[in-house]
Amino acid sequence: MRIALFGATGSTGKFVIEEALRQGHSLSVYTRDARKLQALRGRIDIVVGDLQDKDAIAKCLHGSDAVISALGPNSLKVQGDRPVMHGLSNIIAVMKKSKVRRLIQISTAAYRDPKDGFAFNVRAFALLFSLIARKGFEDIRATAELIAKSDLDWTLVRIPNLKDGPAAGVIDTGWYGRTQLGMKLSRGNLAKFLVEQIDDARFIRAAPGIADH
Ligand SMILES: NC(=O)c1ccc[n+]([C@@H]2O[C@H](COP(=O)([O-])OP(=O)(O)OC[C@H]3O[C@@H](n4cnc5c(N)ncnc54)[C@H](OP(=O)(O)O)[C@@H]3O)[C@@H](O)[C@H]2O)c1
Numbered sequence: 001m002r003i004a005l006f007g008a009t010g011s012t013g014k015f016v017i018e019e020a021l022r023q024g025h026s027l028s029v030y031t032r033d034a035r036k037l038q039a040l041r042g043r044i045d046i047v048v049g050d051l052q053d054k055d056a057i058a059k060c061l062h063g064s065d066a067v068i069s070a071l072g073p074n075s076l077k078v079q080g081d082r083p084v085m086h087g088l089s090n091i092i093a094v095m096k097k098s099k100v101r102r103l104i105q106i107s108t109a110a111y112r113d114p115k116d117g118f119a120f121n122v123r124a125f126a127l128l129f130s131l132i133a134r135k136g137f138e139d140i141r142a143t144a145e146l147i148a149k150s151d152l153d154w155t156l157v158r159i160p161n162l163k164d165g166p167a168a169g170v171i172d173t174g175w176y177g178r179t180q181l182g183m184k185l186s187r188g189n190l191a192k193f194l195v196e197q198i199d200d201a202r203f204i205r206a207a208p209g210i211a212d213h
């Protein structure tokens with residue numbers, strides 16, 4: 001399959017590129033700075049643009065079967081009003097026009113799924129994050145709400161703290177407060193789960209939490 005990938009230049013994005021290529025997919029990668037992907041030239045197609053540029057987004061999506069987005073607010077330095085949510089709004093508009101239906105987006109416990117129960121540690125962590133990085137928290141939540149309201153075949157993959165590391169061992173998937181989920185996830189395991197969602201219908205229109213076992 002052909003995947004349009006957003007957020008490829010981040011720490012997780014690089015794992016997603018390697019995992020997608022390993023699984024035999026081809027990649028059209030969107031970035032605002034192609035220099036960050038210099039080392040991958042020849043292995044992936046690169047489209048340069050910002051998240052407001054619908055023509056460039058359409059070029060990236062052309063011929064793609066699915067979109068994976070590892071876009072997320074850059075730590076504490078969020079510029080402007082919910083930039084990732086506004087970017088996803090443009091990506092969704094282009095997906096509808098291009099008839100690409102599958103969208104897989106990284107998210108967090110900032111978004112509550114109706115199937116969640118009450119998990120004290122998860123709520124406490126979300127509250128702490130909302131206090132330390134309010135703009136990032138609001139952007140992640142608004143992005144997830146926008147996607148969940150769309151009529152696309154979406155999956156929101158909700159994650160805890162990330163660490164660099166390979167896809168190794170078992171991961172747990174489920175709903176906060178209902179499933180025992182740890183507080184750590186390797187970027188390799190996250191990348192593998194994201195790419196596997198391309199042809200797995202189990203979590204369509206769902207927001208599973210995932211974590212290293
Ligand atoms: N790190 C953690 O422990 C953790 C925990 C929970 C959730 N998350 C979420 O998991 C995802 C991946 O994490 P990560 O550590 O790989 O993140 P990261 O290294 O910060 O990567 C974020 C990506 O989003 C892009 N991006 C951010 N704001 C943008 C904007 N306004 N316009 C265009 N592109 C933009 C960045 O592009 P540039 O390279 O051009 O800046 C980069 O490719 C993010 O959504 C993050 O919010 C991370």
